[in-house]
Amino acid sequence: MSHAAHGPNWPARIGLALLAFVALAVSVTLAVTIGEMAIPFEVALRALGNGLFDLGLPVSAIQQGVIFDYRLSRALMAGLCGGALALSGAILQALLRNPLAEPYILGISAGASTGAVAVLILGVGIGGTALSLSAGAFVGSCAALAVVALLSAGAGGASDRVILAGVAASQLFNAATATIVTTLASAEQARGVMFWLLGNFGGVRWPDLWMATPVALIGFAICMLHAKALDAFAFGADAAASLGVAVTRVRVVLFATTAVMTAAMVSIVGTIGFVGLVIPHAARFLVGSGHARLLPACLVTGAVFMILADILSRVLIPQQILPIGVVTALVGAPAFALILYRARNPA
């Protein structure tokens, strides 16, 4: 197997890229056609043609609206969000050398939602536009990262302390969110804020994608540029430095990238747990630990997983939409337990 990996193996790469594309296309198709209103595939195609190229094909206005403005934007957002969170998880696991690290468990998502909620409720006068909301989320996620870094450094900096620090940070920021909501929010605002606590793709519209797409793709590009450096962290920061990696610069760039990706996603869809944890492990199982393969695998697997999870959240209970975080937690919590168990009992 490792001999096949020497040098670029173009047929295998092209095959994997095709496979990834097909998996994404199939899951988006499913997301567009499945739902309260079942829509045949060819109607979905016609609606897509109308929406993208203004073809004027015969589709009822309701179906056109449901497919193009509601389900397609929602599916693409779910894909971007799943990909970005999985990527963030893979980066955090490599940099912190802890298999349990991910934005949700480390409190970065909680920090981002505190920031978003603070902007939404305290900054009403400025106007809760998407941009300032994301800026608030970004400040919050950076603050959470800083709290985690300080706490874990104070506790000796060992990689298992990072998770404890993350738990503390998430409690802290969730408490801050709850304080802001209970003391300052109107009843209507409070209902809206519930949206951030478990994640929701319901409010997604096309303009959200104009922000999320560049963030996810540029974030992915930055991570890919550091794939070799991430491999070098396998034996710790000193080992990485002795292999010529500029440890501090790589950490700052990648932590910031993770914070921005998480903040962007949280500001649009709220906090969604466990995706960043489960997907990198599944992807490692599929393509191995080398980050040059792992990171693209995380992006695609995360996207497919989240799109499918979103379909489940819509159809699991008729007439109701489950928060997406509930679905990911149903899959993620057992996976978390499994990883925890395996980390305690190395083979």
Place this chain on the structure above:
Amino acid sequence: MTLAAHEVRWSAAGRLIVDGVSLEAAPGRILGLIGPNGSGKSSLLRLLCRLRNVASGVVKLDGRDIAGVPRRALAQRLAFVEQQATTEMQLSVCDVVRLGRTPHRAALASWNGADEAAVSAALERVGLSERHDQPWHTLSGGERQRVHIARALAQEPSELILDEPTNHLDIQHQLSILALIRRLGVTCIVALHDLNLAALFCDEIALLHGGRLQAAGTPEAVLTEETIRAVFGVAVSIRPGASGRPHIEYLVATDRPAEEGA
């Protein structure tokens, strides 16, 4: 001259750990670093490869201050083997050795023939060519240390720095690791705990005590009964051993008190 430290100092948490040490590694030879626990051996090694920055003094590689050498260029010259570095990643032996090519590859460069040749040669030199695809976590302690040395060799360094590479290994593996290091022909600076092994395998020895350099020179010059008593607080008798190198015998009372009625 290759790697040389001049009057280097370094402190952590307000305590001076390395206190004005000067030493020089002769090309192609093995410099042993010995001293009691907490004498600053590991810290000094980390200063020599700039994993920590000196508070004062200078470390020079071929006469050039390493503080001004880019991290990647430095890693093409100096390789570092830690005491017992391990990982939770699922890596194979060759995955680990391939990490040694990191400083020689640009961010997006693909794996090439020169990289592959360096990895194969490194595995050959440590005698693990057959283990190429074995998972890291199934290796024994001695094998792991060999893989780390192979990873360091894949960096194609001119200087190799090893921090107690024999720690926690049984005597057979201690000897085989040190014999391996002797055969490499690379300039080595190696921290060691065992004084007899240091005497046996090192060309020069530097003795650290409380962060200061107590003595440096050939094993015969450094390992004297007086110095060992002064630094380690144990009485010894030193004679030439079968190898011709000094052999240290520890003089301690080993009698057990006579039991009642015996």
